[in-house]
Amino acid sequence: MSNVADITTTDFDEEVLQSTLPVLIDFWAPWCGPCRAMSPVIDKVAEEMSDKLKVVKMNTQDHPEKAADLGIMSIPCFIIFKGGEEIERLVGGRSYEDFKSFVEPHI
Numbered sequence: 001m002s003n004v005a006d007i008t009t010t011d012f013d014e015e016v017l018q019s020t021l022p023v024l025i026d027f028w029a030p031w032c033g034p035c036r037a038m039s040p041v042i043d044k045v046a047e048e049m050s051d052k053l054k055v056v057k058m059n060t061q062d063h064p065e066k067a068a069d070l071g072i073m074s075i076p077c078f079i080i081f082k083g084g085e086e087i088e089r090l091v092g093g094r095s096y097e098d099f100k101s102f103v104e105p106h107i
Contacts, residue, residue: 004046007056009066017084021054022106027070027077029061034093035076041096045103052107080106 004026007015016023026042028035046055060067060075070079070086078090080103090102 004042004055004057007058009063012058012066015054015056016081019054019081021052022080022082022087023054023056024103025079025081026055026057027060027067027072027075027079028057029059029075031061032075038076038093038099041094041099044096045100049103049107053103078102082106 005015007025016025024042024045026035026038028038030036042055042057045053049055058066060072067075067077074091076091076093078099079086080088087106088102090099094102
């Protein structure tokens with residue numbers, strides 16, 4: 001079971017744009033094999049970096065309008081927001097080490 005909160009279009013502004021911590025969003029869908037494969041990596045990053053990074057997930061199947069607004073064309077897609085602005089994006093599955101290297105410069 002994941003310890004990463006699911007967010008919705010409704011609470012996106014509050015959870016992401018107004019966060020005092022940098023936010024990593026995992027855009028995924030239940031039918032996406034690579035998304036499911038990345039779940040343990042996301043959980044590990046969330047656990048290890050919980051004091052300096054907020055990690056949330058958004059189901060693109062349930063919230064396609066937010067994915068469209070952000071120009072997400074493929075999933076899994078990971079976006080880091082800091083100070084209410086998108087600062088980096090990564091698409092596709094990665095090893096834990098590669099994913100951690102993507103996140104660390106922004107925390």
